[in-house]
Amino acid sequence: xxxxxxxxxxxxxxxxxxxxxxxxxxxxxxxxxxxxxxxxxxxxxxxxxxxxxxxxxxxxxxxxxxxxxxxxxxxxxxxxxxxxxxxxxxxxxxxxxxxxxxxxxxxxxxxxxxxxxxxxxxxxxxxxxxxxxxxxxxxxxxxxxxxxxxxxxxxxxxxxxxxxxxxxxxxxxxxxxxxxxxxxxxxxxxxxxxxxxxxxxxxxxxxxxxxxxxxxxxxxxxxxxxxxxxxxxxxxxxxxxxxxxxxxxxxxxxxxxxxxxxxxxxxxxxxxxxxxxxxxxxxxxxxxxxxxxxxxxxxxxxxxxxxxxxxxxxxxxxxxxxxxxxxxxxxxxx
Numbered sequence: 001x002x003x004x005x006x007x008x009x010x011x012x013x014x015x016x017x018x019x020x021x022x023x024x025x026x027x028x029x030x031x032x033x034x035x036x037x038x039x040x041x042x043x044x045x046x047x048x049x050x051x052x053x054x055x056x057x058x059x060x061x062x063x064x065x066x067x068x069x070x071x072x073x074x075x076x077x078x079x080x081x082x083x084x085x086x087x088x089x090x091x092x093x094x095x096x097x098x099x100x101x102x103x104x105x106x107x108x109x110x111x112x113x114x115x116x117x118x119x120x121x122x123x124x125x126x127x128x129x130x131x132x133x134x135x136x137x138x139x140x141x142x143x144x145x146x147x148x149x150x151x152x153x154x155x156x157x158x159x160x161x162x163x164x165x166x167x168x169x170x171x172x173x174x175x176x177x178x179x180x181x182x183x184x185x186x187x188x189x190x191x192x193x194x195x196x197x198x199x200x201x202x203x204x205x206x207x208x209x210x211x212x213x214x215x216x217x218x219x220x221x222x223x224x225x226x227x228x229x230x231x232x233x234x235x236x237x238x239x240x241x242x243x244x245x246x247x248x249x250x251x252x253x254x255x256x257x258x259x260x261x262x263x264x265x266x267x268x269x270x271x272x273x274x275x276x277x278x279x280x281x282x283x284x285x286x287x288x289x290x291x292x293x294x295x296x297x298x299x300x301x302x303x304x305x306x307x308x309x310x311x312x313x314x315x316x317x318x319x320x321x322x323x324x325x326x327x328x329x330x331x332x333x334x
Contacts, residue, residue, distance in 0.1 A: 001116050001180060001203055002035050002046050006101060007109040014040055016101050017061035021048055022128075022173045023095040023164040033162035033175060037101070040065055048096065061098050070099040072131035095164070097126065097173065099134045108138045116177050117205060117225060118142055119243050123156055124175040180204055181245045181271065181330055182225075186233065186261045187252035188215035191276065194319035195249065196221050202327060204247065207240055209233065211257075233257050236264050246270040247326050249306065259285045266298050272329045274306035274322065303334075 009016050021034045036046035036054070038061040048054055053075045064070055075094045101109075115122030121142045127135040141157065150167045151174060162175045180203040185192040188210035196206050200223040209228040210216035216227045228239050233252065248270045250261045258275055262285065265273045275282070282304040286294075307321030308328075328334045 001113070001178065002037065003109055003112045003116065003177070005045050006037055007106065007113055009037075009039060010101065010103050010106045010109055013103050015065055015103070016040070017065035018097075018099050018101050019048055019057045019061050020097050020099075020162070020173070020175065021094050022097050022162060022175075025093045031161075032164075033178070036061075038062055038065055048094075053094065057096055057098065064098050064100055069132040070097070070134050072097055072128060097128060097131070097134065099126070099136070101136075105136065108136070111138055111140055112177060115140055115142060116180075117182075119245055120177040120179040121157075122177045123153060124173070124177075126173040126175065127170055128173055129170045178203070179245055181247050181326075182207060182243065183326065184240060184246055184248045184270075185209065186236065186248065186250045186265075187257070188212070188220065188227075189251060189253060190315040191318050191322075192249070192251050193220065194315045195251075195322055196223055198319050198323040199223075199326070202323060204326065209236060209240060210252075233261050233264075236261060237268055242268040242270065244269045244271055247272040247329065248274070249322065250275040251306075255281060255285065259288055262302065263289055263292060263294070266294060266301065272303065272326065273301050274303040274325070276306050276318075277304060279305065 006016055006018065016037045016039055018035060018037045021032050023032055034048045036044060036048050038044055038058060042062050044058055048057060060071060060073060073096050075096065112122055123139045123141065125137045125139060139153065141153065151165065156174055156176050160176050160179055162173065165172045165174060182205040183199045185196060185206065185208045188208050192208065196208065199206050206221070206224040207226050208216050208221045208224050209230055211229065211231055211233055213229045216229050218224065218227055221227055230236065230239060246268065248265045250258050250265065252258050252261060258277065262275055286299050303325065307318060308324045310321050312318045312321045
């Protein structure tokens with residue numbers, strides 16, 4: 001989540017210039033909502049697609065963070081309209097807002113981070129009626145859902161897409177927080193450690209649980225939002241919480257723990273449930289759980305063996321296969 005990186009800068013009393021793709025037509029390298037930002041020293045974070053467009057935006061953002069006025073700029077990547085020496089030949093047009101973010105916005109970005117960790121229940125509103133003076137505000141959807149009117153916030157939350165709207169005499173950017181998802185690692189062993197690293201790298205939130213303190217702590221998992229120690233993995237989701245954007249990975253050290261964790265997981269609304277192990281282990285586990293009342297429809301939610309089949313063997317390789325599957329699940333490609 002790029003807002004987290006921006007907040008880190010604001011907390012150090014630094015200004016940044018944020019570049020946001022707010023609209024596009026035709027073929028373009030990134031969708032509306034794609035972002036990057038530039039620090040005062042020119043350091044770049046994130047990407048809006050690379051190439052000449054990103055280079056030009058980087059230069060403009062460097063000027064904005066140094067004191068130039070914010071700007072709304074169009075990148076035309078239609079081959080017939082660009083020179084032969086450029087790589088901007090995707091065939092589309094992208095509209096980018098380059099705005100200045102200052103330490104007095106820290107409270108808003110803290111609120112946005114809280115919403116992100118609570119299921120991305122928040123929306124940025126940017127009034128760009130005067131592009132040189134954009135007015136940014138944040139709508140915390142945890143506290144209230146504004147009534148449908150000129151902006152249908154419920155529809156915005158469902159679609160999760162950045163939109164450019166004309167409302168009366170105003171031009172408004174509606175930019176919902178990305179719904180990246182929370183990876184719940186049940187078991188803190190070698191594979192979980194590697195999964196956690198990669199999960200955070202691709203913008204998942206991470207929570208870890210084990211029954212042993214030495215396997216579930218912030219020293220072992222410094223990238224995690226939270227670590228929990230629960231005896232025998234009991235009452236997992238009463239402690240961890242649950243949600244539709246949870247991606248549960250069952251990676252304990254014992255089959256009985258896996259079975260009990262799976263039974264608890266099947267009672268949640270998690271978007272993804274994966275369990276490590278062989279097909280024979282899976283079949284035995286399912287047979288035992290049928291005796292507890294679970295059905296084939298329940299088991300259809302479970303990915304076991306977990307991860308894409310890429311011939312992985314080491315913890316790092318297994319982690320790559322798992323994260324690839326989680327990315328596919330998040331994108332709706334499974």
